[in-house]
Amino acid sequence: MDAMAWQLLIEGAWTTLWISGVAIAFGVVIGLVIAFIRMMKIPVVDQILVVYISLARATPLVTLVLFLFLSLPTLGINMDKTLAAIVALTLNTSAFNAEIWRNAFRNFPREQREAAESVGMRRWTYFRCIMLPQMWIESLPALVNEMSFLIKGSPAIAVIGVVDLTRVTNRISSDTYEPLSPILAAGLLYVVIIGLLLKLQSMAERKAKRLAR
Amino acid sequence: MNQWGIIWAARESFFNGLLATLELFIIAAVVGLAIGIFLCYVMEYQQRLVDRMIIGFVSLMRAVPFLILAYLLYYGLPEVGISMEAWTAGLLALIIYHGAYFFEILRSQRRLFSAGYIEAAVSQGFSRYKIFKRIVLPNIFSSALPLLGNQLIICLKDTAFLCIITVQEITAAANGVQSTYFIPFNAFIVAIALYWGISILLELMIKRLSHYGAKRGMTHA
Numbered sequence: 001m002d003a004m005a006w007q008l009l010i011e012g013a014w015t016t017l018w019i020s021g022v023a024i025a026f027g028v029v030i031g032l033v034i035a036f037i038r039m040m041k042i043p044v045v046d047q048i049l050v051v052y053i054s055l056a057r058a059t060p061l062v063t064l065v066l067f068l069f070l071s072l073p074t075l076g077i078n079m080d081k082t083l084a085a086i087v088a089l090t091l092n093t094s095a096f097n098a099e100i101w102r103n104a105f106r107n108f109p110r111e112q113r114e115a116a117e118s119v120g121m122r123r124w125t126y127f128r129c130i131m132l133p134q135m136w137i138e139s140l141p142a143l144v145n146e147m148s149f150l151i152k153g154s155p156a157i158a159v160i161g162v163v164d165l166t167r168v169t170n171r172i173s174s175d176t177y178e179p180l181s182p183i184l185a186a187g188l189l190y191v192v193i194i195g196l197l198l199k200l201q202s203m204a205e206r207k208a209k210r211l212a213r
Numbered sequence: 214m215n216q217w218g219i220i221w222a223a224r225e226s227f228f229n230g231l232l233a234t235l236e237l238f239i240i241a242a243v244v245g246l247a248i249g250i251f252l253c254y255v256m257e258y259q260q261r262l263v264d265r266m267i268i269g270f271v272s273l274m275r276a277v278p279f280l281i282l283a284y285l286l287y288y289g290l291p292e293v294g295i296s297m298e299a300w301t302a303g304l305l306a307l308i309i310y311h312g313a314y315f316f317e318i319l320r321s322q323r324r325l326f327s328a329g330y331i332e333a334a335v336s337q338g339f340s341r342y343k344i345f346k347r348i349v350l351p352n353i354f355s356s357a358l359p360l361l362g363n364q365l366i367i368c369l370k371d372t373a374f375l376c377i378i379t380v381q382e383i384t385a386a387a388n389g390v391q392s393t394y395f396i397p398f399n400a401f402i403v404a405i406a407l408y409w410g411i412s413i414l415l416e417l418m419i420k421r422l423s424h425y426g427a428k429r430g431m432t433h434a
Contacts, residue, residue: 054409054413055405055409057366057412058366058370058405058408058409058411058412058413059370059405059408059409060369060370060371060372060373060374060384060408061370061373062373062374062376062377062384063373063383063384063387063401063404063405063408064405066384066387066388066397066401067397067398067401067402067404067405070391070397070401071391071397071398071401074396074397074398075398151278152277152278152279153278154278155278155279155280155281155374155377156280156373156374158280158377159376159377166278166280166281166284169284169288170288173288178292179284179288179289179291179292180285180289180290180292180293183281183284183285183288183289184285184289186281187277187281187285190276190277190278190281191273191276191277194275194276194277195276198275198276
């Protein structure tokens with residue numbers, strides 16, 4: 001392995017990181033919105049969301065990525081492979097995040113709402129200023145855990161030709177005919193990325209524990 | 214021009230894919246669980262060096278994607294003279310990777326397990342093996358059931374990665390059908406429905422098992 005190979009690996013790592021990063025950012029917000037809608041218990045909409053969550057949790061990312069990339073053009077929607085990868089990862093992680101947020105909604109103590117109402121606070125203000133900050137701290141460890149799962153699942157996007165950190169090893173070894181070292185190097189980069197996330201998770205856990213209720 | 218008709222005509226390749234996925238999944242789940250339980254038993258002896266090695270290995274597995282391990286076994290190892298078929302490499306990767314996760318789940322429950330039970334058993338003259346088999350394992354297993362169920366579903370989903378290293382399972386079957394007949398939408402809908410069906414069955418099975426555990430009085434452990 002030479003400097004060129006390392007440069008390719010770093011580029012692959014960057015692709016993995018930014019595609020996962022975009023999916024994570026959308027996924028956390030969409031998950032919150034889904035959990036919010038589910039708490040309102042609107043008939044039909046609620047059932048549709050339940051089916052979506054169950055389906056998204058059972059579908060392997062590889063299958064989902066292939067499905068989106070290959071079948072949407074037949075329905076007249078054309079996506080380039082990067083967009084298809086982001087959409088697939090977002091659809092997947094949103095479902096898991098929705099469950100995490102819903103758990104936080106359900107475990108939220110009632111008394112705070114009563115206190116907020118008794119001082120005449122509006123519902124939106126109450127949600128934004130009181131509920132959301134506490135739910136965020138409470139859910140962060142689980143959300144970060146889901147982020148590391150997403151990154152571990154992200155090699156699935158290689159199947160449609162996105163050159164991510166896993167796929168780039170094929171590209172290097174097709175030049176050098178020595179696949180072992182690029183694969184080990186890619187593994188090392190994953191260990192660094194996911195190790196950082198696990199560290200973040202334990203920091204978030206400590207912070208969540210301090211949140212006394 | 215009936216697309217579902219074509220899917221029906223290609224039912225055999227889906228069926229073979231389903232069988233392959235189930236075979237990979239069941240072998241990996243059973244052997245992986247056995248490895249997880251075995252490592253958990255080894256940890257009971259509290260040999261510092263051995264424990265450190267196990268935990269180091271498991272932490273490593275938790276920090277890499279499954280596909281990298283599969284790549285390592287299938288593309289990487291031939292360089293040092295160990296060649297395997299895609300099927301064997303894939304199955305081995307599933308077993309090693311998920312064995313580590315199953316162990317991690319059992320260990321997290323083992324740490325929560327009350328020491329009083331074990332003291333009581335020791336004072337009754339149980340051997341270490343008997344304590345593990347009769348007291349520790351049934352309790353941590355049933356309290357870990359929901360987590361194990363989640364992990365089983367992740368294991369099922371990870372079998373789909375193996376189509377990248379050319380194992381012929383459900384996703385590969387769907388991909389083959391769509392590239393032959395150009396009906397990607399229907400082909401992948403069938404694949405997703407199959408995965409969905411299997412994971413619903415798995416969830417039902419886990420629910421049954423936890424009812425059984427509760428009946429045996431192992432919910433408080």
